[in-house]
Amino acid sequence: MKMIKMLASSSMITLALSVVFTATSLAQSPKLNDAEVASVAVTANQIDINYAAVAKIKSKNPDILKFAETMTNDHKAVIAQAVALVTKLKVTPKDNAVSKKLMADAEKTKKSLLSKSGKAFDRAYIDNEVAYHKAVISTVEGLLIPTAKNAELKALLEKVVPALKTHLSHAEMVQMNFK
Numbered sequence: 416m417k418m419i420k421m422l423a424s425s426s427m428i429t430l431a432l433s434v435v436f437t438a439t440s441l442a443q444s445p446k447l448n449d450a451e452v453a454s455v456a457v458t459a460n461q462i463d464i465n466y467a468a469v470a471k472i473k474s475k476n477p478d479i480l481k482f483a484e485t486m487t488n489d490h491k492a493v494i495a496q497a498v499a500l501v502t503k504l505k506v507t508p509k510d511n512a513v514s515k516k517l518m519a520d521a522e523k524t525k526k527s528l529l530s531k532s533g534k535a536f537d538r539a540y541i542d543n544e545v546a547y548h549k550a551v552i553s554t555v556e557g558l559l560i561p562t563a564k565n566a567e568l569k570a571l572l573e574k575v576v577p578a579l580k581t582h583l584s585h586a587e588m589v590q591m592n593f594k
Contacts, residue, residue: 445511445512445513445558445562446562447511447513447558447559447562448509448564449504449506449563449564449565449568450501450506450507450508450509451508451509451510451511451513451514452559452562452563452568452572453497453500453501453506453508453509453568454508454509454510454511454514455511455513455514455517455554455558455559456493456497456555456559456571456572456575457494457497457498457508458514458517458518459517459551459554459555460490460491460493460494460497461490461494462517462518462521462547463486463490463544463547463551464486464487464490464491464494465521465525466483466486466521466524466525466528466540466543466544466547467482467483467484467486467487467490468483468487469525469528469529469540470482470483470528470536470540471483471484471487473528473529473531473532473536473540474536474537474540476534476537478589478592479537479540479541479589482541482544482585482586482589483540485582485585486544486582489578489582493575493578496571497571500567500568500571503567504565504567504568506565513554513558524543524547527539528540528543534593537593538593541586541589541590541593542590542593544582544586544589544590545583545586545587545590548579548580548582548583548586549583551579552576552579552580552583555572555575555576555579556576559572560572560573560576
């Protein structure tokens, strides 16, 4: 049974790492315009809100529930800031290869999370959160910030990185409870 749990957890990590490597490989090829950068940013935040919604339904663990609530609140706030900025700039976020790949991978991860319950779910969720935040930080720093042309958009992305790193640290602390 322990081996099955390890394999299930390892498959979540593999899926999450595929997001990292996909984002990294996508980061090397596309030249995104500001509308596409905005789309990736909003998409990445919405994905984590969606993962948190699953956690709020599936988990009974207080640490997981608190973490999920934090993710919901913080990522909704970032989306609100991004929407206010693109409205001000009269930019409509535009889907692109990066945002579409993020959504496709998120659907696979969500399906996998939904198939789990109890401690197996909690571990899979928090393992995914650690890997996902690493991937998002890498994408924001390696693709979105360097690609953004508008100074305000770039500043918003730069402002979000410390919060993402705090989320990662928080996820890693919660993850320690499941080792």
